[in-house]
Amino acid sequence: MPLPPINTGHRIGFVGTRFAGTDGVSLEAAKWAKVLWHNRHVSYWFAGKLDTDPEVSHLVPHAYFGHPDIQWINHRVFGKTTRDPEVTRRIFALAEHLKRSLYEFVRKFDIEILCVQNASCIPMNIPLGVAIALFCAETNFPTIAHHHDFYWERDRFAVNSVGDLLRMAFPCTMPCIQHVTINSEGQRALSHRRGASSVLVPNVLDFESPTPEIDDYNADFRQAIGVAPDDILFLQPTRVVPRKGIEHAISLLAALKNPKCKLVVSHESGDEGDEYLHALREMAESQGVDLRYVPNRIGEERDTNATGEKVYLLADAYLHADFITYPSLYEGFGNALIEAFYYRQPVLVNRYSIFVSDIEPKGFDVITMNGYLTKSVVNKVRRVIEDPEHRRAMVDRNFDLGKRFFSYAVLRRKLRALVTNVTGMDDL
Known part of the structure; x- marks a missing residue:
């Protein structure tokens, strides 16, 4: 032709x-x-x-x-x-x-x-x-x-x-x-x-557009999912499938030994069954970790669900988060990681292969683990959630690099x- x-x-x-x-x-x-x-x-x-x-x-x-x-x-x-x-x-x-x-x-x-x-x-x-x-x-x-x-x-x-x-x-x-x-x-x-x-x-991602802010609609997101204003919200912004390594996020919160830390999982278990979800819930309960599984409260549009409850955007969850967990074993790229940079959130990353080859060399300031959690990793996470200046420098650097390489x-x-x-x- x-x-x-x-x-x-x-x-x-x-x-x-x-x-x-x-x-x-x-x-x-x-x-x-x-x-x-x-x-x-x-x-x-x-x-x-x-x-x-x-x-x-x-x-x-x-x-x-x-x-x-x-x-x-x-x-x-x-x-x-x-x-x-x-x-x-x-x-x-x-x-x-x-x-x-x-x-x-x-x-x-x-x-x-x-x-x-x-x-x-x-x-x-x-x-x-x-x-x-x-x-x-x-x-x-x-x-x-x-x-x-x-x-x-x-x-x-x-x-x-x-x-x-x-x-x-x-x-x-x-x-x-x-x-x-x-x-x-x-x-x-x-x-x-x-x-x-x-x-x-x-x-x-559209780094040229201003990052959204908390507004009248999403202001009550924490309250809606049972998280207090002074709780430390760890967001796992992924589906519940084994390759996401969510057990590492649970182990992290258990190691922090802070009852204010809450782990919020945003997406459903998808088409691979609920066995992994059940295992995660059992693990969280045995380790004393407060796990909130809220896919019925996060959707593609702001709306109400079948029971009349407010449905929020994933962006609303990012805005209320204090820390992002991304301990995936494998990713084709890593959209949630780029989203964490855009929403100016600190993040823990398991060094999956594409991160090592295509993202890490750009110089992003993230906390990394190599397939297992160490005391050093836990201490770095603790510093981020306790030191606002350190956190701010980290997320500002990541936003600027995201705008340069992934905009x-x-x-x-x-x-x-x-x-x-x-x-x-x-x-x-």
Whole structure:
């Protein structure tokens, strides 16, 4: 297909399995769209689950990884080493349907550049990945593929019967595709495994906008979750899944031996069951740690929940926190860490690999642990919560470094280069 015409704005088609809610892919895609919109580029959306404006959206149910037909395929190809011919037939039948839908999407909105969000690297929806690969092969359409997670990074995909399709489409390496990775480990692995170069674009936050403040709505957040004004609120701003290492946060509060310290966990346990949550509650009780699990009080919008209680934003929780715990064992990037910098909160970090390679070298002032809690780490945390001047110097430095390395200005520069590679003009 021909390159886009030269003008001051282009029509960008975002393609993914889901653009809805607060998952990392949806949030980062929205940030990309915001930066593009500010430079007169118009974004359109193709997915199986959408909460975007219907006027600029193309909903295709089979693009969603949670669709029963997609789940049927996944249950028969992962954890297996052979593939039934009927599974192959269904994959390619659905891929043909989704490929036709992509053609329709491009025609409907006169799309000039496709921006594939994670659908060509993590095989949650194999037919969609295959459809994107076939569409690019048939059209040579200008495409930016934004890769958040690769299948080789996840144990759940290690045993499979679709190695041929994974090599073909996850990711597809057609010449028309510009690859974007979110961390240097992913960048190196993509080059090693596929021989493909990529542009490293970290996840970002809008550091140029003023940090929100406590207002009339969120002023009673502590009271609402049963935390006193003079309590020391340790916020764990993550889902409750084992890789988040929340047991280390409980051990930290137990070691501090301060009854004023309260641990607040903001998000639900997700789709991995409640066994880990039960274990954490038992651990907290046995160690005398006050653990508050409040996902029913924190949501995507300020509202009320099913029982009529106020629902707050995660931002409201950050504003009331005194300290952030982030003892993750593994992260693809670490959005909660960047959020802690933005909301000027001190933070404890378990030195997961991406932090070590991509964030720590920037010089952020955080308290770190190496897989286990030491007396030195506990003493450093105690100093932060007892010494306001030390705390202020720490969070101010981190905000300034966050603005330098992980702001919208960084994203703007990266997107300018990606779009210019297609259009031949510096129009961002």
